[in-house]
Amino acid sequence: MVSSPVQPRKIRSLTSDDWVSLVGAVIASFALVDLIYLHILNTSGALGFVVCWFASFMLLFAAVLSFVNPRHVIVDRLVTAALYVAALIVLGALASTVIYTFAQGWRALVHLNFYTHDMSGVSPTAPLNQGGILHAIVGTVIEVGIAIAIAVPVGVATAVYMSEVGGRFARWVRTVVEAMTALPEILAGLFVYVILIVYVGLPKTGFAVSVAMAVTMVPIIARAGEVALRVVPSGLREASSALGATHWSTVRKVVLPSAKAGLATATILAVARGIGETAVALITSGASSFMTINPIKNPMNSLPLFIFTADQTHEPLAIVRAFGAASVLLAMVLVLFILTRWLSRDKGARR
Amino acid sequence: MSTSASSTPTTLRSHSEPRLLEPGLERSDRIFHGLSTLTGAFVLLVTGGIGLFLGLQAIPTLRHYGLSFFTTVVWQPELDHIGIAAVLLGTLEVALVAMTLAFPLALMLALFISDYAPVKIKSYLVSAVDLMAAVPSIIYGLWGFFLLQPHAITLSRWLSQHFGWFPLFHVDTDPNAAVWQQSRYTSSVFIAGAAVSMMAIPLACAVMRAVFDQAPQGEREAAMALGGTRFGVVRTVVLPFARGGIIGGSMLALGRALGETAAVLIIISPAYEIKFRVLEAGTQTISALIAGNFGNATASQLSALMTAGFVLFLITLLVNTAAAVIIRRSRSGAGTDI
Numbered sequence: 013m014v015s016s017p018v019q020p021r022k023i024r025s026l027t028s029d030d031w032v033s034l035v036g037a038v039i040a041s042f043a044l045v046d047l048i049y050l051h052i053l054n055t056s057g058a059l060g061f062v063v064c065w066f067a068s069f070m071l072l073f074a075a076v077l078s079f080v081n082p083r084h085v086i087v088d089r090l091v092t093a094a095l096y097v098a099a100l101i102v103l104g105a106l107a108s109t110v111i112y113t114f115a116q117g118w119r120a121l122v123h124l125n126f127y128t129h130d131m132s133g134v135s136p137t138a139p140l141n142q143g144g145i146l147h148a149i150v151g152t153v154i155e156v157g158i159a160i161a162i163a164v165p166v167g168v169a170t171a172v173y174m175s176e177v178g179g180r181f182a183r184w185v186r187t188v189v190e191a192m193t194a195l196p197e198i199l200a201g202l203f204v205y206v207i208l209i210v211y212v213g214l215p216k217t218g219f220a221v222s223v224a225m226a227v228t229m230v231p232i233i234a235r236a237g238e239v240a241l242r243v244v245p246s247g248l249r250e251a252s253s254a255l256g257a258t259h260w261s262t263v264r265k266v267v268l269p270s271a272k273a274g275l276a277t278a279t280i281l282a283v284a285r286g287i288g289e290t291a292v293a294l295i296t297s298g299a300s301s302f303m304t305i306n307p308i309k310n311p312m313n314s315l316p317l318f319i320f321t322a323d324q325t326h327e328p329l330a331i332v333r334a335f336g337a338a339s340v341l342l343a344m345v346l347v348l349f350i351l352t353r354w355l356s357r358d359k360g361a362r363r
Numbered sequence: 364m365s366t367s368a369s370s371t372p373t374t375l376r377s378h379s380e381p382r383l384l385e386p387g388l389e390r391s392d393r394i395f396h397g398l399s400t401l402t403g404a405f406v407l408l409v410t411g412g413i414g415l416f417l418g419l420q421a422i423p424t425l426r427h428y429g430l431s432f433f434t435t436v437v438w439q440p441e442l443d444h445i446g447i448a449a450v451l452l453g454t455l456e457v458a459l460v461a462m463t464l465a466f467p468l469a470l471m472l473a474l475f476i477s478d479y480a481p482v483k484i485k486s487y488l489v490s491a492v493d494l495m496a497a498v499p500s501i502i503y504g505l506w507g508f509f510l511l512q513p514h515a516i517t518l519s520r521w522l523s524q525h526f527g528w529f530p531l532f533h534v535d536t537d538p539n540a541a542v543w544q545q546s547r548y549t550s551s552v553f554i555a556g557a558a559v560s561m562m563a564i565p566l567a568c569a570v571m572r573a574v575f576d577q578a579p580q581g582e583r584e585a586a587m588a589l590g591g592t593r594f595g596v597v598r599t600v601v602l603p604f605a606r607g608g609i610i611g612g613s614m615l616a617l618g619r620a621l622g623e624t625a626a627v628l629i630i631i632s633p634a635y636e637i638k639f640r641v642l643e644a645g646t647q648t649i650s651a652l653i654a655g656n657f658g659n660a661t662a663s664q665l666s667a668l669m670t671a672g673f674v675l676f677l678i679t680l681l682v683n684t685a686a687a688v689i690i691r692r693s694r695s696g697a698g699t700d701i
Contacts, residue, residue, distance in 0.1 A: 058514070059514055059517065059518055060517075060518075060521065084592055084594075084595060085592060087592075087594055088592035088593055088594040088595065091594045091597075092479060092593070092594070094471065095471050095472075095474055095475040095479050096475065096479070098467070098468055098471035098472055098475065099471070099472050099475040099476075099480070099488070101468060102468050102469075102472050102495075102564055102568075103488075103491060105561060106491060106494070106495045106498075106561075108506070108510065109498060109502060109503065109506045109510075109561070110498075112506060112509075112510050113502055113505065113506070116509070166402060166405070166406060169398070169399055169402035169403075170399075170402055170403055170406045172399055173399035173400060173402060173403040174403065176399075177396055177399050177400065177403075181400065181403065181404075182403060184407060185403040185404075185406060185407050188406075188407050188410055188411045189406065189410065190683075190687055191410075191680055191683055191684060191687075192410040192411075192413070194615065194618045194619065194622075194679055194683040195410070195413065195622075195676075195679070196621070196622020196623075196624065196650055196675060196676075196679060197622070197624060198622065198624045198650040198653050198654055198672070198675075199413060199417065199622070199672050199675065199676055200413065202417075202653055202657065202668070202669060202672050203412075203413045203416060203417070205657065206416075206420070206665065206669065207416075210662075210665065227409065227410070227413070230406060230409075230410070231406075231410060234406065258388075258389045258391050258392045258395075259388070259389075259392045259395060259396070260389075260391045260392050260394070260395035261391070263395070281497075284497040285497070287499070288498070288499020288500065288501060288502070289499075290499070290500065290501045290624065290625035290628075291624035291625055291628075291650065291654050294654055295653075295654065295657055316499060316501050316625065319501050319502075319505070320501060320625065320628070320629070323504075323505065323508075323629060331509075334505065335505065338501070338502050338505055341499060341502065342498065342499075342502060345497050345498060345499065346494075348497070349493070349494050349497050352493075353490060
């Protein structure tokens with residue numbers, strides 16, 4: 013089956029023959045589809061064109077390859093082409109999401125007042141040089157701040173418990189925590205809404221959002237944190253114990269500092285998840301148009317909630333504002349994300 | 364936790380007594396163990412409490428409506444006529460459409476990253492997938508509604524034109540009309556599912572890619588040495604090794620797709636009917652139902668919403684637990700490296 017017994021077949025690099033057949037098939041299929049699809053069948057639609065292009069490319073490519081190659085090589089080349097296309101589709105979708113959001117929000121983003129004003133007294137139809145999303149940015153920062161203050165100690169302590177203390181009960185905790193990382197956010201929101209707002213009678217506030225956010229963040233921190241603690245070499249723990257340290261000081265002075273980067277990554281992952289939670293904010297806080305600093309008194313707006321309510325007005329300018337707020341939210345997530353990469357790279361270098 | 368280790372004096376034991384191998388813990392350690400156990404119990408209580416709480420809240424509703432809660436199609440609280448048949452079906456449809464789109468793309472992207480991508484860009488691709496998972500769902504909702512929908516409805520129309528005889532692709536309008544009714548194709552299960560698939564892809568892909576990377580190097584090289592092509596290696600070594608991870612990762616993504624709220628809420632227009640026409644406007648999911656109706660709900664309606672939430676909870680719990688078990692099993696067979 014091997015094409016030539018003398019020369020080993022190259023598996024990882026493309027020969028000039030491969031390049032020519034690849035480029036040729038791309039061009040030929042484009043020309044073919046252009047002719048048939050646009051001029052003979054006279055149909056239109058970018059999507060249909062691309063799909064037909066891809067299909068005819070696969071056929072032509074297979075036909076060209078079949079001149080010299082055995083069947084399994086043709087299959088390999090076709091699968092490779094399909095995988096490249098699939099990767100392009102997904103990455104293109106991601107890139108289009110990011111670029112489209114910024115492009116649509118650009119008209120709002122260029123106004124300075126968009127960052128320094130709130131929407132109090134500004135109607136959704138007001139021009140973009142009035143009003144802004146300061147209240148939503150501040151609300152998001154405060155809510156996420158409180159959620160971090162609740163979720164990080166609890167989550168890290170749970171991770172320490174599961175990884176360092178252990179025991180039969182810890183297995184139960186781990187099972188439940190694992191199941192809860194996938195809890196739909198709407199259910200966490202509903203839970204907090206009924207407990208805090210319906211039963212306890214608190215008003216709908218930013219604090220309620222923070223609690224609900226923390227409920228969804230704790231399992232993520234605990235689970236990812238446990239993984240970070242587990243990769244701490246047990247030799248370090250044993251050395252510490254052998255020096256006579258108590259378990260607590262081993263954890264505090266050896267285990268936690270070694271896993272610092274991993275724990276930070278876990279936290280940032282949870283924050284990135286929590287910061288975009290719309291359903292939670294929708295249920296547990298009203299969307300105020302004014303600035304609220306006090307998290308336990310008035311409804312507090314946040315970026316996801318602002319995006320959602322602005323979108324629901326169906327006003328063109330409100331939708332531009334929604335995209336502006338979405339760009340700010342996306343920028344926050346991007347910053348957190350880059351921070352995560354940077355921290356985990358640091359960890360990798362030390363290991 | 365204020366007691367630090369150094370403040371506890373080391374007790375001197377007499378030489379005749381052997382040191383106990385399981386000595387009573389230091390005071391700081393007893394506090395440490397106690398507190399961390401307490402935190403664990405607290406987390407167990409709160410997170411596990413959600414399920415228990417939703418279950419308890421569901422009792423009055425289930426007692427009031429009985430089995431008709433699962434068979435009633437409409438949600439008309441003012442007529443005391445509510446049920447989750449339609450929303451449950453809508454939830455499953457959105458999730459299944461999302462997975463139909465997400466599964467092949469996630470699998471192919473994961474394979475591409477693990478086996479096909481040039482080594483230089485591999486870490487960037489991994490980062491891109493992680494970033495995709497971190498983008499808030501509401502942004503995918505906006506993307507789906509404003510960018511995807513105008514293009515997707517032409518595909519919907521084309522499908523209903525040519526495959527309308529197939530019940531799934533049928534749309535209750537004249538697909539061949541000169542001026543086609545675009546509003547019959549918007550806000551459909553298909554478009555909501557497409558937006559949700561953007562959240563399902565990175566989750567499934569991350570799990571699959573991690574498992575593909577664990578495929579034993581020795582077996583890969585053996586397959587190569589036997590003259591296999593790259594796809595031959597993937598087909599005979601990587602895919603069989605990673606079968607558990609592929610199934611588990613997909614189920615994890617399915618669990619996420621079932622509970623997705625914000626993107627679905629932005630895209631769909633609520634409709635309470637039993638239908639399998641995924642290209643047609645209007646559907647409803649459990650999470651969107653809760654988000655849309657909790658605000659002006661009376662106590663009994665709130666209980667009904669929580670019953671719907673409990674059903675969603677049970678489904679996601681089942682799917683995720685199954686996924687976790689499958690993934691764990693597949694990893695336990697990882698020790699085949701030479």
